[in-house]
Amino acid sequence: MASIIGVVEGFIPEAYVDxxxxxxxxxxxxxxxxxxxxxxxxxxxxxxxxxxxxxxxIAAAHRLNPGAMNALLFIxxxxxxxxxxxxxxxxxxxxxxxxxxxxxxxHGLAERRPHASDRRVRTVALTRKGTRVRAQIESKLNEAxxxxxxxxxxxxATLNTILRKLSPGTRT
Numbered sequence: 001m002a003s004i005i006g007v008v009e010g011f012i013p014e015a016y017v018d019x020x021x022x023x024x025x026x027x028x029x030x031x032x033x034x035x036x037x038x039x040x041x042x043x044x045x046x047x048x049x050x051x052x053x054x055x056x057x058i059a060a061a062h063r064l065n066p067g068a069m070n071a072l073l074f075i076x077x078x079x080x081x082x083x084x085x086x087x088x089x090x091x092x093x094x095x096x097x098x099x100x101x102x103x104x105x106x107h108g109l110a111e112r113r114p115h116a117s118d119r120r121v122r123t124v125a126l127t128r129k130g131t132r133v134r135a136q137i138e139s140k141l142n143e144a145x146x147x148x149x150x151x152x153x154x155x156x157a158t159l160n161t162i163l164r165k166l167s168p169g170t171r172t
Contacts, residue, residue, distance in 0.1 A: 051145060058140045062133055068103040069137060072110070077131040080113055080123035109133055 031039050059069040074089065075081055081089075087097045101124050104110035109130035115121035126134060148156065 047145070047147075055141065058137055062137060063107060064103070068100055068107075071100040072104060072126070072130060072134050073137065075110065075124060075126050075130075075134075077126050077134065080125035082115060082121050082123050083112075084121070086124065104130065107133075 056066060059066050062069070064072065071086075071090075074086070083094060083097050083101070086101075087094045090097065101110060101112065104124075105112070107129075108127055110124050110126050112122045113125055115123050151159070
């Protein structure tokens with residue numbers, strides 16, 4: 001039998017393409033249980049991966065690399081974090097945190113401050129500009145992809161209900 005790789009690479013005559021795709025791409029309603037869950041998850045991750053270029057463009061529009069943008073989004077306005085807290089949360093070495101915070105400081109988005117009760121500890125806080133840029137980035141990241149606008153209001157409401165049920169912190 002023909003393989004999907006053969007179809008992609010063009011080794012299979014066009015007459016067989018529909019057959020191969022139908023074998024490898026289950027039709028709606030043929031999956032159940034774990035297979036349906038895995039297929040649904042794959043489709044969701046495909047949707048997220050399809051937005052990678054947009055995410056990179058959003059970071060670039062603010063003269064940030066993706067790591068610095070993620071760091072900016074992690075730090076809550078008005079809530080300074082210690083460098084150690086950031087390293088633990090990001091599961092990285094302290095030197096990586098230093099590098100990311102340096103990038104944020106270079107752009108005037110964050111500043112290091114002494115800890116309120118332990119002068120040995122340095123915290124990182126967003127500046128006013130950092131808070132403003134963070135809000136702009138969040139706004140752009142939260143814009144729905146065009147495909148969402150093709151859904152009916154009922155489909156969106158159903159999807160929203162399901163995603164709320166699956167969101168971390170809301171599962172029972």
